[in-house]
Amino acid sequence: MGSRKTVMRAGTPARQQSILEAALGCFTGLGIDATTVEDICRESGASIGSLYHHFGSKEGVASGLFIDGVKRLNADLLKKLRRCRSAEAGVRVVVTQYCDWVTKHADLARYLLNSRDIAFSEGARRELKEIHREHITAVFQWFAPYVAAGDMKRLPPDTYVPIISGPIQDYTRHWLAGQTQASPSRVKHVFADAAWNAMRTGA
Amino acid sequence: MGSRKTVMRAGTPARQQSILEAALGCFTGLGIDATTVEDICRESGASIGSLYHHFGSKEGVASGLFIDGVKRLNADLLKKLRRCRSAEAGVRVVVTQYCDWVTKHADLARYLLNSRDIAFSEGARRELKEIHREHITAVFQWFAPYVAAGDMKRLPPDTYVPIISGPIQDYTRHWLAGQTQASPSRVKHVFADAAWNAMRTGA
DNA sequence: GTTTTTACTAGAATCTCGTTCTAGATTAAG
DNA sequence: CTTAATCTAGAACGAGATTCTAGTAAAAAC
Numbered sequence: 001m002g003s004r005k006t007v008m009r010a011g012t013p014a015r016q017q018s019i020l021e022a023a024l025g026c027f028t029g030l031g032i033d034a035t036t037v038e039d040i041c042r043e044s045g046a047s048i049g050s051l052y053h054h055f056g057s058k059e060g061v062a063s064g065l066f067i068d069g070v071k072r073l074n075a076d077l078l079k080k081l082r083r084c085r086s087a088e089a090g091v092r093v094v095v096t097q098y099c100d101w102v103t104k105h106a107d108l109a110r111y112l113l114n115s116r117d118i119a120f121s122e123g124a125r126r127e128l129k130e131i132h133r134e135h136i137t138a139v140f141q142w143f144a145p146y147v148a149a150g151d152m153k154r155l156p157p158d159t160y161v162p163i164i165s166g167p168i169q170d171y172t173r174h175w176l177a178g179q180t181q182a183s184p185s186r187v188k189h190v191f192a193d194a195a196w197n198a199m200r201t202g203a
Numbered sequence: 204m205g206s207r208k209t210v211m212r213a214g215t216p217a218r219q220q221s222i223l224e225a226a227l228g229c230f231t232g233l234g235i236d237a238t239t240v241e242d243i244c245r246e247s248g249a250s251i252g253s254l255y256h257h258f259g260s261k262e263g264v265a266s267g268l269f270i271d272g273v274k275r276l277n278a279d280l281l282k283k284l285r286r287c288r289s290a291e292a293g294v295r296v297v298v299t300q301y302c303d304w305v306t307k308h309a310d311l312a313r314y315l316l317n318s319r320d321i322a323f324s325e326g327a328r329r330e331l332k333e334i335h336r337e338h339i340t341a342v343f344q345w346f347a348p349y350v351a352a353g354d355m356k357r358l359p360p361d362t363y364v365p366i367i368s369g370p371i372q373d374y375t376r377h378w379l380a381g382q383t384q385a386s387p388s389r390v391k392h393v394f395a396d397a398a399w400n401a402m403r404t405g406a
Numbered sequence: 407g408t409t410t411t412t413a414c415t416a417g418a419a420t421c422t423c424g425t426t427c428t429a430g431a432t433t434a435a436g
Numbered sequence: 437c438t439t440a441a442t443c444t445a446g447a448a449c450g451a452g453a454t455t456c457t458a459g460t461a462a463a464a465a466c
Contacts, residue, residue: 007412007413007464008413009463010462011414011462015414031321033262036451037452037453038453046415047415047417048417048453048454049415049416050414050415050416052453052455053413053414053415058453059236110321116235118313118317118380119234119235129380129381155393156390158384159370159397161373162371162373162377163370163393166365166370166373167366167370167401168365169369170364170365170368170369171361171369174365177319177321178332182361187359187361190358194362195401197400198370209441210433212432212442213433215442215443218443239424240424241424250445251444251445252427252443252446253445256443257443260425261423261425
């Protein structure tokens with residue numbers, strides 16, 4: 001695999017961004033399968049050729065949007081987490097921040113929770129796998145000192161994220177799908193309590 | 204909305220079942236979008252006309268498979284749950300049974316976890332919503348006596364299922380996607396402990 | 407500043423499916 | 437046996453994803 005130096009032009013990131021934004025709008029309004037690439041072109045102002053030049057396929061647009069969203073979600077979460085100064089605060093902020101993020105970026109969150117990564121290309125899947133691993137690791141490393149100090153349970157590294165944020169994820173997914181009731185912000189403290197009870201040491 | 208009496212022929216359920224099984228096989232191997240209805244017909248032995256007669260569309264096959272799977276998952280879970288005789292046993296069995304089910308029906312589980320209902324028709328979505336509501340209610344009713352007796356925390360009804368099974372769901376989803384590591388059966392007790400710690404009353 | 411290279415834009419043409427349609431086979435009911 | 441329905445078949449159609457050829461313009465080379 002020779003190293004090719006592809007130089008990006010000035011206006012390119014803006015164009016790519018406009019395509020991703022248009023895609024999210026169309027996916028949200030029409031559903032993923034029902035939106036045509038022509039829809040995305042019309043909304044973004046890009047031509048068919050341009051879209052295929054930048055993303056290779058409709059699936060390329062979809063996975064680009066997905067990867068972009070996951071990165072932002074993870075980055076925002078880690079930023080908040082790193083400000084915390086106790087195990088309990090960390091656990092609680094993971095839950096509440098997730099809840100706030102989903103509420104604020106509802107359309108993107110719905111897309112992330114509902115679109116299936118199974119349909120993505122091998123390359124996109126690998127990239128997602130890598131992103132997920134990094135995130136899991138970073139979260140675990142933040143908690144590690146508190147685990148060592150005995151403030152939190154010592155568990156397999158891969159189980160921290162699921163235990164802490166699995167419940168709020170499941171709840172918000174149903175909420176975004178319209179299958180539920182109370183806004184997440186009404187119940188986020190219930191989930192924060194539950195997460196801390198699952199993690200804390202002592203009686 | 205007249206009541207039409209549609210009489211089903213003898214061989215029909217078998218044919219429908221064969222189509223659903225073929226569809227799951229194709230979806231698993233090729234991905235949902237990449238499988239053509241012709242693929243499904245070839246694998247199942249049905250003709251195009253037959254498939255469209257029974258399911259109306261490719262999406263009809265996909266949602267039929269989804270609804271079928273959710274029903275089986277929920278039914279199997281409730282069956283196990285109703286055998287339990289204590290709050291702790293109930294909470295733990297929800298986690299471990301889910302884990303076992305996913306391991307046993309890996310392909311179907313992967314399909315259920317990755318193909319979210321967003322692409323389904325309005326009717327299918329309504330049916331799924333109803334199924335979800337019934338399941339949530341049934342689970343909550345089983346736990347209600349123990350909540351009343353003070354064995355478990357009193358929480359908003361909609362939060363029991365997410366808190367108990369959210370973490371194991373998240374973990375198994377990543378495992379089925381090949382993003383993880385240890386088989387669920389290795390860690391299911393960790394998740395069962397966590398769920399019970401989140402639910403139990405007292406110190 | 408001219409040339410050269412290459413990212414990028416454009417949209418018509420192609421080709422792959424999902425779906426529809428018409429015709430006929432098979433089975434239950436009266 | 438007749439009738440009326442379910443069910444099977446697969447050719448024909450059309451929508452839309454992708455490819456292809458032809459350019460345009462911005463950066464690098466000199």
